[in-house]
Amino acid sequence: xxxxxxxxxxxxxxxxxxxxxxxxxxxxxxxxxxxxxxxxxxxxxxxxxxxxxxxxxxxxxxxxxxxxxxxxxxxxxxxxxxxxxxxxxxxxxxxxxxxxxxxxxxxxxxxxxxxxxxxxxxxxxxxxxxxxxxxxxxxxxxxxxxxxxxxxxxxxxxxxxxxxx
Amino acid sequence: xxxxxxxxxxxxxxxxxxxxxxxxxxxxxxxxxxxxxxxxxxxxxxxxxxxxxxxxxxxxxxxxxxxxxxxxxxxxxxxxxxxxxxxxxxxxxxxxxxxxxxxxxxxxxxxxxxxxxxxxxxxxxxxxxxxxxxxxxxxxxxxxxxxxxxxxxxxxxxxxxxxxxxxxxxxxxxxx
Numbered sequence: 001x002x003x004x005x006x007x008x009x010x011x012x013x014x015x016x017x018x019x020x021x022x023x024x025x026x027x028x029x030x031x032x033x034x035x036x037x038x039x040x041x042x043x044x045x046x047x048x049x050x051x052x053x054x055x056x057x058x059x060x061x062x063x064x065x066x067x068x069x070x071x072x073x074x075x076x077x078x079x080x081x082x083x084x085x086x087x088x089x090x091x092x093x094x095x096x097x098x099x100x101x102x103x104x105x106x107x108x109x110x111x112x113x114x115x116x117x118x119x120x121x122x123x124x125x126x127x128x129x130x131x132x133x134x135x136x137x138x139x140x141x142x143x144x145x146x147x148x149x150x151x152x153x154x155x156x157x158x159x160x161x162x163x164x165x
Numbered sequence: 166x167x168x169x170x171x172x173x174x175x176x177x178x179x180x181x182x183x184x185x186x187x188x189x190x191x192x193x194x195x196x197x198x199x200x201x202x203x204x205x206x207x208x209x210x211x212x213x214x215x216x217x218x219x220x221x222x223x224x225x226x227x228x229x230x231x232x233x234x235x236x237x238x239x240x241x242x243x244x245x246x247x248x249x250x251x252x253x254x255x256x257x258x259x260x261x262x263x264x265x266x267x268x269x270x271x272x273x274x275x276x277x278x279x280x281x282x283x284x285x286x287x288x289x290x291x292x293x294x295x296x297x298x299x300x301x302x303x304x305x306x307x308x309x310x311x312x313x314x315x316x317x318x319x320x321x322x323x324x325x326x327x328x329x330x331x332x333x334x335x336x337x338x339x340x341x
Contacts, residue, residue, distance in 0.1 A: 001305070001309070004312050005312065008312045008315065008316045011316055011319075011320060012315070012316060012319045012320070012323075013325070015319060015320050015327075015338065016319075018323070018327055019323050019326050019327045019330070022327055022330045022331055022334065023330055025334060026330055026333060026334045026337070027226065028241060029334065029337055029338070030337065031226035033337065057321055080189065087215060114340075115340035116337070118333070118336055118340075132194050132200065133192075133194070134195055135192065135195050136195050136198045136199065136202075139195075139198040139199065139202045140198055142202065143198060143201055143202075146201075146208070158251070165269075
């Protein structure tokens with residue numbers, strides 16, 4: 001019985017260790033990539049930003065379009081890389097103008113951001129230190145809108161309380 | 166014969182729950198987004214609810230893997246699956262959009278696709294297991310079952326995760 005336990009623990013810990021080491025190396029490389037890409041753009045490394053890659057044939061494109069075209073103020077730090085024919089890109093550049101920047105993927109083929117995105121419709125959020133990966137991009141945008149509304153409400157009630165005092 | 170069937174059913178259920186747990190844990194932020202998209206909880210409770218869900222699934226895996234907690238684990242599993250189906254139906258009705266998939270299995274897209282039918286099949290499986298006459302396993306047998314189960318599932322999951330991560334690492338290395 002003890003033999004079984006020891007054997008099982010050994011196998012599982014070897015597997016777990018390999019996975020954790022690989023993940024750590026991947027995270028370190030992603031972080032380095034993001035820092036270099038931020039420096040290339042001459043942005044501040046500590047500011048929050050959301051990187052989004054969108055392909056126009058992806059099934060959630062319609063919903064993403066709706067959300068981004070609502071021009072919500074919470075999208076100020078969103079950088080979008082749109083992979084679509086040029087006329088769609090021109091339309092969307094105007095429609096999504098609350099975003100920080102809407103870029104056309106074929107024009108930026110050397111960009112490190114694109115290397116990070118790897119051609120998928122995903123989102124990355126950088127908060128100055130950590131990079132988070134999101135597959136459900138429309139839910140991320142919905143949450144951004146919701147959180148922003150909540151913060152605004154809290155600010156409003158705080159301000160009216162201050163004015164009252 | 167009967168004990169083999171019970172073992173296999175336990176194995177399938179436990180395996181599904183641990184796979185769901187593992188891939189949800191890997192994409193924890195996506196899990197938080199999914200939970201908040203159902204709009205049943207205020208934003209402050211989302212993190213606790215997601216962690217609670219993961220713990221519950223892990224407990225279900227442990228109980229199925231060891232074969233203990235007769236009938237309680239089937240009840241727990243059926244309750245969880247019913248809750249999932251209920252939330253999916255509610256979300257579809259709220260959003261008037263019939264195409265929602267749940268991201269329950271993370272990267273394995275095939276199991277994500279028809280959540281309602283998949284959940285009903287699993288509920289049927291659990292219920293039919295309840296109908297089988299089951300005797301409580303001895304401590305040694307259930308311990309052995311647990312070890313076999315966790316080693317097999319653990320090594321499969323670690324292998325899949327390792328190769329997925331390595332593929333992405335190599336892709337980044339080439340392009341970055």
